[in-house]
Amino acid sequence: MDEWHLGDDAVVDLMGGHAPDLPEQFAEADPAQAGEPPFPVTLIHGDEDEDVPLRLSRAYATAHPTTRLLELPAASHMDLISPTVPAPWAALLSALS
Structure with missing residues (x-):
């Protein structure tokens, strides 16, 4: 990579x-x-991520069918960790709970 x-x-x-x-x-x-991870995996990826291509998360999820992939519309790379951007932040908190 x-x-x-x-x-x-x-x-x-x-x-x-x-x-x-x-x-x-x-x-x-x-x-x-x-190999298949021994624990549940959830990937959260914005479809406007300018730093990491969404195809990487899609490829991982395809290779590991138990993986849950949440693709967030109109979300950039940093939106996912910013509590000031409501939709991605809510998705992250939901995945953690």
Whole structure:
């Protein structure tokens, strides 16, 4: 995923290098490559997310059928954690409860 340069290369910073140089570490850290999670997973993704493509959450949900994916219309990346944007915030609180 480091080739997408998400979050100004946050993945590269977190992992301490690029995927071609650390293939085992990247494979181990990639939730899409893991088996079915042992706990319920809910993904909340805004359809106007300018930082992380919605197709990533859709691909994860397809690979892990027990995953619940909530796609929020007109929500950006940061809207999901902003209590001043009512609809995404309500969806997040509902998913946590």
